[in-house]
Amino acid sequence: MRRYCFALLLVSVLFSAPSHAQSxxxxxxxxxxxxxxxxxxxWENLNTTFKVVMETPSRPKRTSIIGVDFPKQGFSLNVGQKGNSYAYEFNRGSCEITLNGSEDFSEEEAEEFQLNCERGNFMKDYYTYLYGLxxxxxxxxxxxxxxxxxxxxxxxxxxxxxxxxxxxxxxxxxxxxxxxxxxxxxxxxxxxxxxxxxxxxxxxxxxxxxxxxxxxxxxxxxxxxxxxxxxxxxxxxx
Structure with missing residues (x-):
């Protein structure tokens, strides 16, 4: 009888988690x-910096340094790829962009690296959404x-x-x-x-x-x- 009761208890324990999840x-x-x-x-008051390394079959490795300061509405993104680096800096709505450490870059370079504030905002939303899940x-x-x-x-x-x-x-x-x-x-x-x-x-x-x-x-x-x-x-x- 004890073995029978123990068996029933074991079955109950094994199946309790999934049934509870379903309810x-x-x-x-x-x-x-x-x-x-x-x-x-x-999350709501996060103020930190972390790194994300992206590897894809058809493109060179991309390393991104991401900084968030939610209390001050700040966000930064520094991307290194193929020997170049570009950065976005957002601070309470302002947007600053640099290429290889300089704010002075050509229209051709801006097009090549997609350097515009619309793109920067997209990347900000992308990283803060996916890592905020x-x-x-x-x-x-x-x-x-x-x-x-x-x-x-x-x-x-x-x-x-x-x-x-x-x-x-x-x-x-x-x-x-x-x-x-x-x-x-x-x-x-x-x-x-x-x-x-x-x-x-x-x-x-x-x-x-x-x-x-x-x-x-x-x-x-x-x-x-x-x-x-x-x-x-x-x-x-x-």
Whole structure:
């Protein structure tokens, strides 16, 4: 009889985590994911610098030094590639651009390196969004589907949130995949038009702790259609 009771208890323990995850609301899943990645709520007041190394099959390695100072609305990006470096500096709305340490560069160089404030703002939004996940899913204009999805991706089961945005924020549909036990974010995926299976998915491996925030160490990018590999970026402390 004791063995029978122990067996029932073991089964209950083994299956309690997934069943509990299935019973959570989308808001509760997001809250647990944020607690995992940013347990002390440091993102909103982040003031730090980190490095991202991007490697792609068809282009030379690119190293980016990213600085954020959210309390002062500051952001900096210094990119080194092919023996050149260019930098953007944003401070409370102002925008400064340099190429190889100089603010004096030609129109041809500006075109070659895409040196303009519009591009700089795009890169600022890109880095602060992706490294601010899943905390950024609480931003205005972001709509988390109240339905919690359960999917298997690359032979692993996940709790999944579907996210859409106001038109001025973004037009893509995103899916965020969380481990059903720890709620660590391990995959995200987006579609421009889901019925066409376009867009990309990104596999997240490892964690790098930056100012108490657990950020993905490595992100590998693939096309949804055909699983074509696009590149990998790696986060490093400075």
């Amino acid at each position: 959570l609301s989308a808001d509760e899943v997001l809250e647990k994911a944020i607690v995992f990645h940013d347990p002390n709520g440091n 899943p905390m950024k899913l609480n931003n205005p204009g972001t709509h988390v589907d109240p339905k919690v999805y359960n999917r298997t991706f690359k032979d692993k089961k996940y709790v999944v949130l579907k996210v859409t945005y106001d038109a001025e924020v973004g037009t893509d549909t995103w899916y965020f995949y969380f481990d059903p036990t720890t709620y660590a974010m391990e995959v995200y995926q987006f579609y421009h038009e889901e019925s066409k299976n376009d867009g990309e998915y990104i596999l997240l491996t490892g964690l790098e702790e930056i100012n108490g925030i657990k950020m993905p160490k490595t992100r590998a990018w693939y096309l949804n259609k055909g699983d074509k590999y696009l590149g990998t970026d790696t986060l490093e402390k400075i």
